[in-house]
Amino acid sequence: MIERRRFLACAAALGAWPALRSRAAAAPPDTRIPFTPSNGYVTFPLTIAGIAKPVVAALNTGFTFSFIDSKRWTALGGRHLVPTGNYASTTDALSIGGAPLAPTKIALIDGLDGDDAKLGVTADVLLGFDAFAGRIVEIDFPHAIVSVRAAPASAAAAADRGAAAFTYEQYQPHSPKLLTFDGFTFDGAPIAVQLDTMWTGNAILFPTKFATAPAFAPANAPARTYEEGALSAVTVKSVTFSGKPLGTDVVAYVPAGKASIPTTRLAGVVGTGMFANRVVTLDFGAGTIAVS
Secondary structure, three states: OOOHHHHHHHHHHHHOOOOOOOOOOOOOOOEEEEOEEEOOEEEEEEEEOOOOOOEEEEEEOOOOOEEEEHHHHHHHOOOOOOOEOOEOEEOOOEEEOOEEOOOOOEEEEOOHHHHHHHHOOOOOEEEEHHHHOOEEEEEEOOOOEEEEEEOOOOOHHHHHOOOEEEEEEEOOOOOOEEEEEEEEEEOOEEEEEEEOOOOOOOEEEOHHHOOOOOOOEEOOOOOEEEOOEEEEEEEEEEEEEOOEEEEEEEEEEEEOOOOOOOOOOEEEEEOHHHHOOOEEEEEOOOOEEEEO
């Protein structure tokens, strides 16, 4: 997981950019490519116009825009287009398996490779979800396949498969807008969560944000950190999404002492571990998420 405070200055600079529109070109083909589950992260080849060879991207649903280490960008042959202090940005064309992605903002960050090494992720680019505007992304975790296709004009198909609507809400003031949705319950308590594919555990829960917080029992699992705050493991007896069971006796994490707590309605973060045996479909046209 990326510490958001690390990028707040960059987010402010990029936020001043005009909104980027989805490509007006023909709809992207239905593209299916294998991904590498690198220590729980979803990584795959990404083509950037102007760079000779495909780079490795890690899907990052915890940010709207994308990141790359500034030295790595230069080594790959990328060019700086909009310098902003220690940052620079580009909207070069991106594609996955021949399928063009939407124009997006890429922030060049000094020292990002060191942060990635601490996380255990091997990737050139942390690819934010703006790149999938107007598209459907399906992440088939059991078979390690990522699919990208054009979103239909109608949201009827999404409604038929019981998908939940998502919105874009901030974690704290000045943070980027996050993929936020309802539909999850933890031991019967319904909460709004953020999907973050850079968190490789099952879930982080903030009991002080619950309307009524269950009494979670401690779990025998290693402690972790989040936003520079310590987390302790707990056991959630039952997790559901859209009324369907996702797991029992699930290990989740809660703040242990000082921690960064959302100031919005977010009460939890769900990561890739929660979907190890599932298929997650993100429809950025209809604004829905489905789990099967």
